[in-house]
Amino acid sequence: MEKKLLPEEIVQIRMDLTNKASAVRRRAAKNIRKYNLVELGEELYLSYLHERKDKRTWETQMEMINALGKIRYTAVLPYLEEIIEKNKRLDAITSSAALAYIRITR
Secondary structure, three states: OOOOOOHHHHHHHHHHOOOOOHHHHHHHHHHHHHOOOHHHHHHHHHHHHHHOOOHHHHHHHHHHHHHHHHOOOHHHHHHHHHHHHHOOOOOHHHHHHHHHHHHHHO
16 A cells, blocks of 8 residues: 655655655655655656756656656657657667656657
């Protein structure tokens, strides 16, 4: 049986999306995916738009993309299509984007 989050835990995850530390933002994205927190889709999406500007945070971007796909957040589709069109060889972000795209569109 899946654990039900308390409202204050959801608020903490929301706040973690704007934390200075990439590892904290990555953990927040993992929790959104794990608990299927659809209500945090907009915040996760906005956090991803900010995150994608920094090439050093590829792991965090990948987790955010995975979470957006899991919660089927459709507003991210244009960005996923852009990543997939570039089709970078052996790129984790491209792989995550393709998986998220399939999850959202199927």
